[in-house]
Amino acid sequence: xxxxxxxxxxxxxxxxxxxxxxxxxxxxxxxxxxxxxxxxxxxxxxxxxxxxxxxxxxxxxxxxxxxxxxxxxxxxxxxxxxxxxxxxxxxxxxxxxxxxxxxxxxxxxxxxxxxxxxxxxxxxxxxxxxxxxxxxxxxxxxxxxxxxxxxxxxxxxxxxxxxxxxxxxxxxxxxxxxxxxxxxxxxxxxxxxxxxxxxxxxxxxxxxxxxxxxxxxxxxxxxxxxxxxxxxxxxxxxxxxxxxxxxxxxxxxxxxxxxxxxxxxxxxxxxxxxxxxxxxxxxxxxxxxxx
Amino acid sequence: xxxxxxxxxxxxxxxxxxxxxxxxxxxxxxxxxxxxxxxxxxxxxxxxxxxxxxxxxxxxxxxxxxxxxxxxxxxxxxxxxxxxxxxxxxxxxxxxxxxxxxxxxxxxxxxxxxxxxxxxxxxxxxxxxxxxxxxxxxxxxxxxxxxxxxxxxxxxxxxxxxxxxxxxxxxxxxxxxxxxxxxxxxxxxxxxxxxxxxxxxxxxxxxxxxxxxxxxxxxxxxxxxxxxxxxxxxxxxxxxxxxxxxxxxxxxxxxxxxxxxxxxxxxxxxxxxxxxxxxxxxxxxxxxxxxxxxxxxxxxxxxxxxxxxxxxxxxxxxx
Numbered sequence: 057x058x059x060x061x062x063x064x065x066x067x068x069x070x071x072x073x074x075x076x077x078x079x080x081x082x083x084x085x086x087x088x089x090x091x092x093x094x095x096x097x098x099x100x101x102x103x104x105x106x107x108x109x110x111x112x113x114x115x116x117x118x119x120x121x122x123x124x125x126x127x128x129x130x131x132x133x134x135x136x137x138x139x140x141x142x143x144x145x146x147x148x149x150x151x152x153x154x155x156x157x158x159x160x161x162x163x164x165x166x167x168x169x170x171x172x173x174x175x176x177x178x179x180x181x182x183x184x185x186x187x188x189x190x191x192x193x194x195x196x197x198x199x200x201x202x203x204x205x206x207x208x209x210x211x212x213x214x215x216x217x218x219x220x221x222x223x224x225x226x227x228x229x230x231x232x233x234x235x236x237x238x239x240x241x242x243x244x245x246x247x248x249x250x251x252x253x254x255x256x257x258x259x260x261x262x263x264x265x266x267x268x269x270x271x272x273x274x275x276x277x278x279x280x281x282x283x284x285x286x287x288x289x290x291x292x293x294x295x296x297x298x299x300x301x302x303x304x305x306x307x308x309x310x311x312x313x314x315x316x317x318x319x320x321x322x323x324x325x326x327x328x329x330x331x332x333x334x335x336x337x338x339x340x341x342x343x344x345x346x347x
Numbered sequence: 348x349x350x351x352x353x354x355x356x357x358x359x360x361x362x363x364x365x366x367x368x369x370x371x372x373x374x375x376x377x378x379x380x381x382x383x384x385x386x387x388x389x390x391x392x393x394x395x396x397x398x399x400x401x402x403x404x405x406x407x408x409x410x411x412x413x414x415x416x417x418x419x420x421x422x423x424x425x426x427x428x429x430x431x432x433x434x435x436x437x438x439x440x441x442x443x444x445x446x447x448x449x450x451x452x453x454x455x456x457x458x459x460x461x462x463x464x465x466x467x468x469x470x471x472x473x474x475x476x477x478x479x480x481x482x483x484x485x486x487x488x489x490x491x492x493x494x495x496x497x498x499x500x501x502x503x504x505x506x507x508x509x510x511x512x513x514x515x516x517x518x519x520x521x522x523x524x525x526x527x528x529x530x531x532x533x534x535x536x537x538x539x540x541x542x543x544x545x546x547x548x549x550x551x552x553x554x555x556x557x558x559x560x561x562x563x564x565x566x567x568x569x570x571x572x573x574x575x576x577x578x579x580x581x582x583x584x585x586x587x588x589x590x591x592x593x594x595x596x597x598x599x600x601x602x603x604x605x606x607x608x609x610x611x612x613x614x615x616x617x618x619x620x621x622x623x624x625x626x627x628x629x630x631x632x633x634x635x636x637x638x639x640x641x642x643x644x645x646x647x648x649x650x651x652x653x654x655x656x657x658x659x660x661x662x663x664x665x666x
Contacts, residue, residue, distance in 0.1 A: 061379050063630055100628060107412040109569050109628040155630060285407050285414060286627035289376040292369075292392075292418045293407035307400045307421060312376070331561045332404040340398035340421070 060090030061288070066154040068146045069128065075207045077178045078133045078144040079117070084154040088119035088127030093186035094279055094316045097129060097156030098287030101139035110285045112139045113311070115256065116157065117181040129156070132181040132210060158287050159315050162186055162254055162277055168194030169251035172244050172274070173219065174237050174265050176257025177203045178210040182279065186254060187218040196220055198244055202237035202261070206230040238264040245272040252277060255319070259327055266319030276319030282310040282332070296332045297323035305338040349644040350651045351637075353387065353618050355596045356513035356538035358472045360387040360442060360619065363652060364609065364637040367600045367623030368393050368446035368475060368517070369418065371633070373432035374439065377626070381634035384440040390621060391432065393446040393477045396458050398424040403561035408550040413569025413602070414624060415548050417562035420448060420480060425458045429465035437470035446517070447504070448477040452496070456503040463508060473512060475598075476504045476537070479519035479544035480566070491519045491544070494531035505536035513538035515598060520572075520579045521547055526586045530593075539596040541621070542579045546572055569602055569624040576601025577615045584616025584657050604632065606639020613640075613652075614659035 066084035073079075087097060098111035114131040121127050135144040146152060162182075165171070171190050173183040180201050187197045197218075202225040203209040209231060215222040223240050224232025233240060238261070245253060245268065253269040255262055256279040269276035282294040289312040298313070299305045299321045308314070326333040334341050351362040365388045366377070372392055374383045383389045401421025408415040422428065425447075436443050445462055449455035459474060478500050479491035490496035497516065505514050516532035518525060520543040529540055545566025552559040580599050586592035599617025603609045604625040612620050620640070622633040629635065640652075649655055 063380060106628075108409060109412065109624060110407070110409050110414060111628065153629075283405060283407055285409075285416075286630070288379075288630055290370060290372040290630075291407070291416070291627050292372070292401065292421050293404070293416060295401065295404060295406070295421070330405070330555070333561075334400045334403055338400045340400040340424075342400070 061156060061158060062086040063153065063155045066152050068150045068152055069148055071144070071146055071148065074132070075210060076134065077210060078135065079130060080133060080143065080146070081128050081130050082152055082154060083126050084129050084156070085126045087154055087156045088129050089121045091116055091119045091129070091157035092161035093182050093189055094162035095157040095159050096287070096315060097131065097154050098158060098284070099143060100153035101142045108139050108142070110139070111155065111287050112143065113158070113284045113287045115182040115279060115315070116185070118185050129154070132178045134178055155287060159311055160313065162279070162316050164189065164193065165195065165252055170196040170248040172241065172248065172250045172253045173197060173199045174241060174253060174255040174257070175199070175201050175210070176237060176261040177208050179257030179281070180210050182256055183254065184211055184214045184218040187215070196248060198223065198248055200225070200237045200241055200244060202226065204228065236264070237261060238268050241265060241268045242272055245269060245274050250274045255279070262319065263324040263327070266322070266324065270320060277316055278319045278322065279315045280310050280317060280322070284311050287311050297326045297335050297338055299323060305335050307334060307338060349641060349649055351641055351644070353652060355473065355598065355618055357511065358513050360472065362387040362637055363613070363619040364633060364640060365444060365598070365619060365621045366390045366626065366633050367621035368477065370623035370626050374436050374441065377630060377633070378439065380630040382439070383436070386441070386633055386637065387619060388442045388444045388472055389436055390444045390475065391428070391446055392422060393420050393448045393480060394422050394425050394428045394458065395420060395448050395450070396425055396454050398422070398427070405559055405561055408559040408565065410548070410550060410567065410569070411571060413567055413571035415550055415560060415565030415567055416545070417560045417565035419562065425461045429462060429467060433465060433467040433470070437467040441470060442472040443470045444473045444475050444515070445471055446475040446477050448480060452490070452499045452503050455500050456507050459504050459507045471512060473515055474504060474508050475515045475517050475541055476501060477517050477544070479517050489519060491516070491528055492522055494527055497528055498531045498535040501532045501535035501537045515539045515541045517541040517544055518579070519544045520575050525579050526582055526592060529583045529586070533593045533595050537595070539598065540583060541598040541600060542583065543572070543576045543601050546575065570604050570608070571602065573602025573608060573611065577611050580612055580615040580617050585660060588657070588660055603636060604628070606636055606641070606643045609636050609640045610643045610655070613655050614657070616657040616660070618656050
């Protein structure tokens, strides 16, 4: 849990379209400075009397601790509901309430090992900052970016700057290789002798990334996607089954104990079809007859 | 500045604003935004006897001016709660209203026994018996839908909490006659009432054409339910004023987002107010509502918060 979390009224300074997404830059003093790749912000939507009470959480794409306007944070948003549509319709100088930085960042290797960063759709947003951070530590970094189609890829050009190599897949073959990220990941991990695979994107993708990483001897660190009502650890809505160091599975909050988890600790057997079930062997799982 | 202190069946609080159970976890998370000791009381997430995983996800569905949740009383169990959360709250100097529940009436009693025996018991200013949580697979747990069950649970809890500490029964508005349930709870020894818990609802996911919550039903909360809370408080307070129901303090909860919202519940009869779902929107909401409520009391020219409690009953427009 980040101890440096603040709630600030931010000011939007840029809102630009990137393919199917919007890239927003917000002045948010106090949020950028302590942030690390993998953390996220929770944005209020619709203003102080909004009927949409729940915050929308977005991984931090980039931060600039001391820009011209003070600390800024960048997020990438896909508009698909009333909250995200409100955010993507914001104009420069509009106010947006920001809580952050939140969550557990991607753990960084202490040695300069090879790393592969895998992004699905705009899930790749936090990976370019991560790539730069890893390369500063002497790591060899390759990226695998995938999406349903070319317009849903995010950051291919940015990836070519931030990483040593970028591999692209699309489901329909409109860009890069036709197929899924998992189709090319094994070869990349093998060739680069990667020690860590970092991933962010849909849950099904994270599961297959974890399986491929394990099969090739790498550790997977995945940033999960679970709906959050508050983002700060009070509502208990964003839980998923994760096995702890003690071998016990608990329903843990992805906002404070995640969003980054070691892939082999996530109970993928209980996750699917948009549901995270409570495994029978989880701590406090329902017993026959009650709960 | 008005005197904001309030008294709830012998428990004196410096101000009437609290968190609402299940909307503030154990306190550490909100302490990052404001000192929880500044609230009149901190209301904990409902604690049961054993550790509990809660229900599958999705557990949340946004609704107009509200949300459904189906958390299912996830928690660490009473022993871990006392050792960690309660001890931490005591160290902060917080006054704590502990929300308790059990699968059976007797289990309520066990939870309370262990709570009273805890080294951190001194910070507890009251016990809130959650007899109305809708988010449990066994709907029989909603004791507060039935006067007989309500009475049995409250009697056991009251019997095991020292007489100097008030016991509040938290009621659901999902009943035909909330005054009858209130009468049963007060008759069994409840010192006061917390009104209201969430309302049972369902949201359908229109992409998948299935219930959005994995648990199918959930509890509706947020500003959308505020008129229901005000109504419940009004009905019970009116019965108390008419002498058909024993007088007891009411803690109002339901859809409070601003000081003005809180004032509605107070004018209807609430001697204290809990801020719940709005905390998800604004982590500072409980503390902000206190500041705003103080300003409202001042704006109306009252010297004492206590003078506003139930005042709307005296100001009804009469034909």
